[in-house]
Amino acid sequence: MQEIKEKFTCLIIGSGPAGYTAAIYASRANLKPTLYQGIQPGGQLTITTDVENYPGYPDGIQGPEMMIHFEKQALRMGTDIRYGLATNVDFTKHPLRVEIDEEKWVEADSVIIATGASAKWLGIKGEQRLNGHGVSACAVCDGFFFKNMEVAIVGAGDTAAEEALYLSKICSKVHMIVRRDEMRASKIMQQRVLDTKNIQIYWNSETEEVCGEHKVEQVIIKNNKTNELSTIPVSAFFVAIGHTPNSSIFKGWLDMDESGYIKTQPGCTKTNVEGVFAAGDVQDMIYRQAVTAAGSGCMAALDAERFLSEKGLF
Numbered sequence: 001m002q003e004i005k006e007k008f009t010c011l012i013i014g015s016g017p018a019g020y021t022a023a024i025y026a027s028r029a030n031l032k033p034t035l036y037q038g039i040q041p042g043g044q045l046t047i048t049t050d051v052e053n054y055p056g057y058p059d060g061i062q063g064p065e066m067m068i069h070f071e072k073q074a075l076r077m078g079t080d081i082r083y084g085l086a087t088n089v090d091f092t093k094h095p096l097r098v099e100i101d102e103e104k105w106v107e108a109d110s111v112i113i114a115t116g117a118s119a120k121w122l123g124i125k126g127e128q129r130l131n132g133h134g135v136s137a138c139a140v141c142d143g144f145f146f147k148n149m150e151v152a153i154v155g156a157g158d159t160a161a162e163e164a165l166y167l168s169k170i171c172s173k174v175h176m177i178v179r180r181d182e183m184r185a186s187k188i189m190q191q192r193v194l195d196t197k198n199i200q201i202y203w204n205s206e207t208e209e210v211c212g213e214h215k216v217e218q219v220i221i222k223n224n225k226t227n228e229l230s231t232i233p234v235s236a237f238f239v240a241i242g243h244t245p246n247s248s249i250f251k252g253w254l255d256m257d258e259s260g261y262i263k264t265q266p267g268c269t270k271t272n273v274e275g276v277f278a279a280g281d282v283q284d285m286i287y288r289q290a291v292t293a294a295g296s297g298c299m300a301a302l303d304a305e306r307f308l309s310e311k312g313l314f
């Protein structure tokens with residue numbers, strides 16, 4: 001039996017650019033949103049350093065600082081921001097139900113899901129210690145800092161291929177570490193990688209360790225056929241082995257693709273459940289940028305506002 005502790009007009013789950021932008025718009029529309037920040041307040045940007053591709057910051061900004069700005073703006077507009085994690089949902093009927101911190105259930109007339117995605121990591125020595133000091137899971141975000149330098153990238157899917165190509169235009173050389181003797185990426189992307197002169201592929205290779213005292217200096221790789229170890233001097237190590245959308249609590253309720261990305265209707269943020277909207281990386285496996293997440297957060301708030309007023313709930 002779910003004892004309901006509180007009732008909201010608009011509940012926002014997640015505190016990355018999508019969640020906070022939804023909060024700013026929903027607050028200004030007088031929906032009096034409540035936002036639960038989740039396990040990592042501020043989201044993925046809190047584990048990056050310089051952000052130079054978010055419009056409005058001509059000198060760039062540190063990721064964590066930018067997220068404090070997002071939060072302050074949402075607070076100033078009147079969002080009720082809370083520390084807490086959505087741990088379960090029950091979308092059987094309206095109002096929609098969400099469990100917080102495994103201890104209390106709340107109700108909401110509309111729910112905006114902005115729980116983001118998490119980059120997968122290898123879990124090897126040096127990887128976390130040097131994260132933000134040359135280790136990155138986003139070439140588009142961090143590639144620029146390694147202009148004319150040699151970098152390594154691990155992965156062989158479309159993301160890795162796209163990021164290797166992106167890096168090849170900025171960096172002097174890209175060492176691409178592929179664990180099998182073939183790539184998973186689409187044929188056209190593979191061909192582009194193979195045709196790019198400054199991308200060197202290491203087949204059947206796995207990374208053993210990322211080395212460097214304060215920043216990445218080299219990576220040690222092992223050929224998994226011969227067990228031979230080799231060292232590649234690089235200034236950065238990009239991990240592109242996929243992302244996991246943070247959508248597990250919605251399984252069985254919302255339509256998702258095979259990777260767990262929530263499906264939204266074309267051109268809007270509506271999910272298959274009326275009154276439930278999804279924005280940001282949890283529904284976007286392609287772009288995954290702060291600015292695109294913020295844009296879809298805005299869309300979700302506008303969609304929620306329209307839904308609530310059509311239903312006479314607001």
Ligand code: NDP
Pocket residue numbers: 122154155156157158159160162179180183184185206240241242243285286
């Ligand atoms: P994928 O899951 O497609 O690929 C992950 C890659 O990482 C695979 O090559 C895999 O190797 C490798 N990998 C996984 N774990 C390890 C490990 N521990 N050590 C070394 N390598 C590892 O993820 P992507 O992010 O590339 O793509 C996700 C989806 O998004 C795909 O469907 C892709 O097509 C799509 N996408 C589409 C784009 C576009 O259309 N423009 C752009 C980017 C992505 P292995 O092959 O051996 O399993």
